[in-house]
Amino acid sequence: MKILGIETSCDETGIALYDSNSGLLAHRLYSQVKLHAQYGGVVPELASRDHIRKAIPLVREVLQDAGLKTSDIEGIAYTAGPGLIGALLVGAGIGRSMAWALDVPAVAVHHMEGHLLAPMLEPNPPAFPFVALLVSGGHTMLVDVRAVGKYVILGQSVDDAVGEAFDKTAKLLGLGYPGGPALSLLAEKGDPDKSKEFKFPKPMTDRPGLDFSFSGLKTFAMNTINKHKVDGKLDSQTGADIALAFQQAVVDTLLIKCKRAIKQTGHARLVVAGGVGANKGLREALNLWPQTNKERKEADPVPEVYFPRMEFCTDNGAMIAYAGCLRLLSGQKEESVIYGKPRWTIEELAPVN
Numbered sequence: 622m623k624i625l626g627i628e629t630s631c632d633e634t635g636i637a638l639y640d641s642n643s644g645l646l647a648h649r650l651y652s653q654v655k656l657h658a659q660y661g662g663v664v665p666e667l668a669s670r671d672h673i674r675k676a677i678p679l680v681r682e683v684l685q686d687a688g689l690k691t692s693d694i695e696g697i698a699y700t701a702g703p704g705l706i707g708a709l710l711v712g713a714g715i716g717r718s719m720a721w722a723l724d725v726p727a728v729a730v731h732h733m734e735g736h737l738l739a740p741m742l743e744p745n746p747p748a749f750p751f752v753a754l755l756v757s758g759g760h761t762m763l764v765d766v767r768a769v770g771k772y773v774i775l776g777q778s779v780d781d782a783v784g785e786a787f788d789k790t791a792k793l794l795g796l797g798y799p800g801g802p803a804l805s806l807l808a809e810k811g812d813p814d815k816s817k818e819f820k821f822p823k824p825m826t827d828r829p830g831l832d833f834s835f836s837g838l839k840t841f842a843m844n845t846i847n848k849h850k851v852d853g854k855l856d857s858q859t860g861a862d863i864a865l866a867f868q869q870a871v872v873d874t875l876l877i878k879c880k881r882a883i884k885q886t887g888h889a890r891l892v893v894a895g896g897v898g899a900n901k902g903l904r905e906a907l908n909l910w911p912q913t914n915k916e917r918k919e920a921d922p923v924p925e926v927y928f929p930r931m932e933f934c935t936d937n938g939a940m941i942a943y944a945g946c947l948r949l950l951s952g953q954k955e956e957s958v959i960y961g962k963p964r965w966t967i968e969e970l971a972p973v974n
């Protein structure tokens with residue numbers, strides 16, 4: 622079954638073609654970063670308009686890349702939420718209308734299900750069950766994934782999402798939007814010994830449970846930055862050291878919670894997905910997990926860790942085409958109505974048989 626995937630939940634237009642027999646056929650991404658950079662963040666109305674401008678040309682391009690015609694499309698998957706309502710409605714409107722015109726089924730995909738299934742597009746996909754650490758600009762959660770559509774949220778952020786904390790701290794450091802990748806690059810120049818001196822907290826790790834809180838880290842970063850300014854300016858090396866200290870605190874916190882989730886569920890696999898999954902520091906720390914466990918003589922189990930490739934950590938159409946394909950193959954489809962759900966809990970999803 623050949624599925625067209627449409628992702629327009631935020632500031633990236635992602636379009637892909639996935640074939641249930643031969644895998645991913647083509648994918649294209651258009652990032653609106655330049656458009657929003659001048660405002661320091663995503664402007665929802667501009668995002669919607671830009672999706673309108675780019676989505677259909679990208680559909681044509683992926684069809685051309687795959688050597689297919691519109692009439693070869695056998696199903697359509699579009700992100701219906703969570704996300705920005707105007708942006709979602711563009712993808713839903715295009716997806717539903719194309720499905721109606723082509724007389725093929727269409728399915729509304731949950732954006733976070735797309736993220737958590739993204740590692741399935743890799744050559745060595747994880748088997749079920751697994752724990753998913755979903756770290757994006759809007760969500761931070763640990764999910765017990767028993768099967769496609771069988772999700773139990775083990776813990777989530779009570780305030781800022783981790784990507785949001787990266788973006789806000791990057792802004793405080795004078796870095797542009799989107800801040801996560803810029804902060805991560807700056808952190809590479811940080812001095813590990815100096816960064817330890819700032820003593821960033823590891824929020825909510827001193828008590829049991831799997832919830833997160835990241836808004837305090839951003840405030841701690843702000844106070845640290847202000848304390849180290851000389852004549853109202855922050856020395857560039859100190860900025861890099863603070864960036865590294867912030868990133869290390871986030872990574873340590875995520876790792877502590879992942880260890881707890883693995884112990885609690887007994888699952889042997891951990892999937893990390895969402896934009897912050899592209900963070901080098903996080904990827905390194907998770908890959909070094911077996912080694913650090915040995916060094917610290919920790920007896921707790923170490924899971925097999927799975928990431929999507931870098932470009933599928935952040936928003937993309939491939940993950941939506943894939944998630945939608947599984948649902949369409951199981952016979953699920955939507956009525957001919959166009960809707961978007963800006964707020965949508967992943968636990969509401971129907972299982973796929």
Ligand code: KG4
Nearest residue numbers: 757758759784801802896897899900935936
């Ligand atoms: O999953 P995503 O593309 O969009 C949402 O669903 O939100 O995630 C975007 C978030 C942004 O907050 C961005 O700053 C962050 O992921 N991000 C990163 C990195 N790349 C993207 N954060 C830290 N390090 C990175 N390398």
Ligand code: ZN
Nearest residue numbers: 757896935936
């Ligand atoms: Zn996302």
